[in-house]
Amino acid sequence: MNTRLHQKDEVTETLKQNAAELGFQHLGIAPAISPPGYHPLLEWIASGHAADMNWIARRKDAYRHPDGVLPNTRSVIVAAMNYHNHSPQPQSARISRYAWGSEDYHTLLRRRLKKLAVLLRTTWPTERTRVVVDTAPLMERDFARLAGVGWVGKNTMLISRNIGSWFFLGAILTTAELVYDQPFDSDYCGTCTKCLQACPTDAFPEPHVLDSNRCISYLTIERRDKSIDENLRTGIGDWLFGCDICQEVCPWNRFAPNNSDTAFEPREDLIAPDLVQLLSMDNDIFKQQFSGTPLERTGRDVIVRNAAIVAGNQRCANAIPQLTRLLDDGSDLVREAAGWAIEQISTNSVQ
Ligand code: B12
Ligand code: SF4
Numbered sequence: 001m002n003t004r005l006h007q008k009d010e011v012t013e014t015l016k017q018n019a020a021e022l023g024f025q026h027l028g029i030a031p032a033i034s035p036p037g038y039h040p041l042l043e044w045i046a047s048g049h050a051a052d053m054n055w056i057a058r059r060k061d062a063y064r065h066p067d068g069v070l071p072n073t074r075s076v077i078v079a080a081m082n083y084h085n086h087s088p089q090p091q092s093a094r095i096s097r098y099a100w101g102s103e104d105y106h107t108l109l110r111r112r113l114k115k116l117a118v119l120l121r122t123t124w125p126t127e128r129t130r131v132v133v134d135t136a137p138l139m140e141r142d143f144a145r146l147a148g149v150g151w152v153g154k155n156t157m158l159i160s161r162n163i164g165s166w167f168f169l170g171a172i173l174t175t176a177e178l179v180y181d182q183p184f185d186s187d188y189c190g191t192c193t194k195c196l197q198a199c200p201t202d203a204f205p206e207p208h209v210l211d212s213n214r215c216i217s218y219l220t221i222e223r224r225d226k227s228i229d230e231n232l233r234t235g236i237g238d239w240l241f242g243c244d245i246c247q248e249v250c251p252w253n254r255f256a257p258n259n260s261d262t263a264f265e266p267r268e269d270l271i272a273p274d275l276v277q278l279l280s281m282d283n284d285i286f287k288q289q290f291s292g293t294p295l296e297r298t299g300r301d302v303i304v305r306n307a308a309i310v311a312g313n314q315r316c317a318n319a320i321p322q323l324t325r326l327l328d329d330g331s332d333l334v335r336e337a338a339g340w341a342i343e344q345i346s347t348n349s350v351q
């Protein structure tokens, strides 16, 4: 065996070991090819399912091949990190599980993946690497399937037989050649359709396809400069930030393991947010409370708008004083949602 081949085996093995030590439950490697999901992605964009996440369509050519992110990529290393924490969901206002910790997952995964990338660069100083978590034009779920991590469920989540779907994905693109895993070619959804039925806003026009325009996760996190259609507000229920329903009902998550990593320890104000306090927040308090967390990205106005919608849905009469003050807020989004919430609370019987 020549040295390079021997190194390839050794580096692949060391990457997998180090990934486990860094808290990743799975690391798989796929060759850099044009992902099979590329055409479904183009159709998805053409059908308007990306809503106003225009950054996806703007970079659609770059998604065609990992070379669009790092020229001459040979290998796509995909790592999965479980964020599931056994704490129960609160009853009043809910934040998605992925956002319960104090650090934004992009920062956390990036930091840990960079440590793995160092291994590649020290072995082969002339090879290049690029760490990717969400923001680059790379179909992470498609590559995770190609790298053997799991299959794409009908809810569009990447599901692993071992850890369910409560995990983040991150990738390292590299010009180095490594030992590749077998793609995950089976589908373990079978005849189940629980996720499709449970979605409160009917966001799945068909299995494996999600219409972002109707998804609570999009509405509460990504829709930042427009108000939310009135006919979708009731479906939002008590979701303040993101939505977990199509994962909560999935049988593959029934025995999801707990991750005791302190990075995912839930913060009290994120696991059980106080609606009235959120409605009273100005920009300074928002920054003090949420900087570094996933909520920081949306900014104060979006969180207060969402809190007003939840208060309206819950007919939360004790929020009326804060909502009334918000009728003079500097943000159109907030004023409109506050007015709507007051109307809901006063025209419907108080619980
Ligand atoms: C845009 C985006 C969103 C959008 C759109 C989601 C969507 N389903 O497309 C919104 C804002 C709604 C969203 C919500 C969420 N997201 Co998001 N999101 C992304 C992002 C940045 C791009 C996804 C994308 O390109 N979508 C377009 C579709 C067409 O592509 P796709 O999802 O990759 O998968 C398609 C192909 O693989 C192909 N395909 C593959 N196999 C098959 C088989 C068949 C039969 C067919 C027809 C098609 C097909 O079709 C798939 C489904 O359309 C990724 C990160 C990334 N760069 O990949 C994170 C990502 C997918 N999100 C993630 C998470 C955690 C979430 C939420 C759970 C957050 C929350 N709790 O609120 C929800 C889950 C909602 C859901 N059911 O998907 C994780 C998912 C991890 C996992 N286990 O799958 C990712 C990978 C981020 C990360 N780095 O960890 N997200
Ligand atoms: S995240 Fe919620 S709203 Fe979005 S598809 Fe899943 S169940 Fe529906």
Ligand code: SF4
Residues within 6 Å of the ligand: 153, 154, 155, 156, 188, 189, 190, 192, 193, 194, 195, 196, 246, 249, 250, 251, 252
């Ligand atoms: S709920 Fe059922 S159909 Fe939906 S992803 Fe899970 S196993 Fe597949």
